Amino acid sequence: MRKTIERRSGVALWRQIADGMRLAINNGDYDDTGMMPSEATLAETFGVNRHTVRSALASLADEGMVRSVQGVGTLIERRDRLTFPISRRTRFSQGLGGQAKELEGRLVHQTIEPASPIVAKALNLATGIGCVRLETVGIADGKPISAATSYFPADRFSMIGDVYARTGSITRALAELGIDDYVRCSTEISASHAEGIDLRLLKLSPGAILLVTTSVNADTDGRPIQYSRSRFAADRVRFFVET
Amino acid sequence: MRKTIERRSGVALWRQIADGMRLAINNGDYDDTGMMPSEATLAETFGVNRHTVRSALASLADEGMVRSVQGVGTLIERRDRLTFPISRRTRFSQGLGGQAKELEGRLVHQTIEPASPIVAKALNLATGIGCVRLETVGIADGKPISAATSYFPADRFSMIGDVYARTGSITRALAELGIDDYVRCSTEISASHAEGIDLRLLKLSPGAILLVTTSVNADTDGRPIQYSRSRFAADRVRFFVET
DNA sequence: GCATATTTGTCCGTATGTATT
DNA sequence: TAATACATACGGACAAATATG
Numbered sequence: 001m002r003k004t005i006e007r008r009s010g011v012a013l014w015r016q017i018a019d020g021m022r023l024a025i026n027n028g029d030y031d032d033t034g035m036m037p038s039e040a041t042l043a044e045t046f047g048v049n050r051h052t053v054r055s056a057l058a059s060l061a062d063e064g065m066v067r068s069v070q071g072v073g074t075l076i077e078r079r080d081r082l083t084f085p086i087s088r089r090t091r092f093s094q095g096l097g098g099q100a101k102e103l104e105g106r107l108v109h110q111t112i113e114p115a116s117p118i119v120a121k122a123l124n125l126a127t128g129i130g131c132v133r134l135e136t137v138g139i140a141d142g143k144p145i146s147a148a149t150s151y152f153p154a155d156r157f158s159m160i161g162d163v164y165a166r167t168g169s170i171t172r173a174l175a176e177l178g179i180d181d182y183v184r185c186s187t188e189i190s191a192s193h194a195e196g197i198d199l200r201l202l203k204l205s206p207g208a209i210l211l212v213t214t215s216v217n218a219d220t221d222g223r224p225i226q227y228s229r230s231r232f233a234a235d236r237v238r239f240f241v242e243t
Numbered sequence: 244m245r246k247t248i249e250r251r252s253g254v255a256l257w258r259q260i261a262d263g264m265r266l267a268i269n270n271g272d273y274d275d276t277g278m279m280p281s282e283a284t285l286a287e288t289f290g291v292n293r294h295t296v297r298s299a300l301a302s303l304a305d306e307g308m309v310r311s312v313q314g315v316g317t318l319i320e321r322r323d324r325l326t327f328p329i330s331r332r333t334r335f336s337q338g339l340g341g342q343a344k345e346l347e348g349r350l351v352h353q354t355i356e357p358a359s360p361i362v363a364k365a366l367n368l369a370t371g372i373g374c375v376r377l378e379t380v381g382i383a384d385g386k387p388i389s390a391a392t393s394y395f396p397a398d399r400f401s402m403i404g405d406v407y408a409r410t411g412s413i414t415r416a417l418a419e420l421g422i423d424d425y426v427r428c429s430t431e432i433s434a435s436h437a438e439g440i441d442l443r444l445l446k447l448s449p450g451a452i453l454l455v456t457t458s459v460n461a462d463t464d465g466r467p468i469q470y471s472r473s474r475f476a477a478d479r480v481r482f483f484v485e486t
Numbered sequence: 487g488c489a490t491a492t493t494t495g496t497c498c499g500t501a502t503g504t505a506t507t
Numbered sequence: 508t509a510a511t512a513c514a515t516a517c518g519g520a521c522a523a524a525t526a527t528g
Contacts, residue, residue: 015253019436088486187484191434191452191477209434209452238433243331292517314525468500
């Protein structure tokens with residue numbers, strides 16, 4: 001199978017090749033052997049010089065995806081894409097049963113600020129009403145999966161940052177604050193290149209892709225309680241919508 | 244607002260900047276004036292030379308996003324990210340009401356082939372049963388939005404390729420073949436870099452992002468009739484899930 | 487019409503990164 | 508490892524088109 005590599009496109013050949021190989025690995029293309037083809041074979045496949053393939057493999061090795069062993073070949077170290085169900089009952093920490101051994105939510109930052117027009121509309125508040133903003137990172141088996149910015153009405157949830165920091169879960173934090181149950185109203189999904197702080201929070205390399213969800217959760221009375229924008233490392237997750 | 248541009252990352256600065264500006268345009272950041280800031284301002288914002296900004300703008304002009312006029316500035320020509328609802332009633336040609344003037348489905352290729360294990364499982368058939376495979380492209384206002392590979396059981400839908408080629412719509416093609424109504428059972432969503440034929444079909448440049456959906460449609464009796472893998476140009480669409 | 491500031495377009499040269507042989 | 512070719516990025520200077528008062 002001959003891959004398409006474009007020159008003079010503003011993307012270095014080695015990066016295009018690295019992206020292609022990462023895709024193939026996550027796709028399970030090399031699952032039978034657990035190894036990459038030889039550098040010579042890859043160079044032939046992509047139609048480039050072996051040096052260029054080596055640059056691509058070095059980049060993948062850098063992010064822990066593969067490991068090259070002299071005299072043996074290039075071993076695949078990691079291949080995993082978690083499946084997140086999206087439904088009325090969507091929670092970060094549930095629905096992943098068995099897919100990850102350890103789940104953790106970490107509070108990066110919290111502030112109280114007046115609601116912007118967008119946040120106000122989503123939470124059904126007047127613009128300028130105080131909101132708690134949480135910056136959080138979701139971690140599965142020690143690997144950062146998502147970075148999220150969440151807004152809660154400050155009148156009802158002024159303490160949620162502290163509780164979340166202690167419990168590591170929005171669901172548990174809301175439970176302590178009297179919300180036994182809540183539902184996902186809507187989810188908007190898009191994709192973009194990772195930028196700025198997300199590169200660092202999610203330990204991504206430039207050019208990496210984010211799956212971005214914008215969602216609203218409401219209590220059982222239908223009152224909005226949380227507006228979030230979550231950025232998922234696209235090569236680690238997929239979403240599943242049952243309709 | 245200072246954007247993060249990474250050097251020595253394997254992605255040319257002008258491309259990172261072009262991607263950032265495309266994102267901002269689609270995000271509506273410049274809607275008040277309908278123009279980009281001056282090249283000098285952009286160069287300052289991104290912390291690069293004006294020539295580099297010009298390369299990025301040239302690339303955006305190339306894809307019809309902006310148009311530069313000497314002495315005036317750089318005008319925004321197009322700003323569009325279609326919102327696709329995902330629900331039990333998901334169809335390409337519906338739910339886009341008003342978002343695009345002209346919608347079209349084009350048949351690229353069709354074959355009849357035995358069902359692979361994955362296709363067979365999705366369509367609830369035995370492996371090896373004949374299936375019609377359609378390669379299609381969805382076009383809105385003359386711009387390719389999605390490329391899709393669809394499988395239908397050949398016994399019931401052997402003619403669907405021809406009907407689709409004539410009608411330009413899966414829904415209408417199924418209607419002619421006796422399926423008045425059908426529902427979306429499940430949708431899986433992921434994202435990856437565009438590769439190979441998708442670059443050409445969707446007229447994308449390397450490094451572009453795809454939103455990939457894998458879905459199953461069934462008739463009203465619950466029998467699966469269509470299994471599809473659709474690749475959407477991520478900078479032209481978003482998905483919306485109501486739950 | 488005129489002068490001036492602003493903005494894009496084009497040219498020069500130089501240094502560095504990328505890819506091949 | 509070295510030599511080569513090309514793409515990328517920067518800096519500066521000036522021309523051409525447009526907007527403003």
